[in-house]
Amino acid sequence: MPGGVDARFTLAAERTVLAWVRTALGFMAAGVAVVYVAGDIEHPILETALGLIMVALGCVIALLGAWRWRQTSLALREGGEMPGPAHVTFLIVGIVVVAVAIAVVIVIQT
Known part of the structure; x- marks a missing residue:
């Protein structure tokens, strides 16, 4: 159809x-696991905070993914700018921050 979007791109x-x-669900599941499964952390406030941060980050990742998908779909359908790399950078920074926080908690435990 003229002016239509190639199905491969959609x-x-x-x-x-x-x-x-999937990434968002992984973060949410890991956050729940930190709070309810990983009982090795001596400081329950630290455990709860880390779990809640991971669940919140998972929620933000899901929302950003949905927003990027909508922006990409609009750009494919109507033309215009594709979403930039800012959301991907946020995701990478979030993963690094959580990994460092987990490493700090492990170091504090030993």
Whole structure:
């Protein structure tokens, strides 16, 4: 159809948003696991804070993924700018911050 979007691009955008959702669910599950499964942390406030931060970050990742998917779909359909790398940078920074926090907690425990 003239002016239509190639299905390959639409499906690629859907696969990308599903990857964002998988990452978000991973963060949420890990946050719940930190609070309810990992009972090794001596400071329960630290354990709860780390778990809540991971769940909140998972929620933010899911919302950012949905927003990027919507922006990408609009850009494919109507033309215009594709979403920039800011959200991906946020995701990378979030992962690094959580990893460092976990490392700090492990060091404090030993």
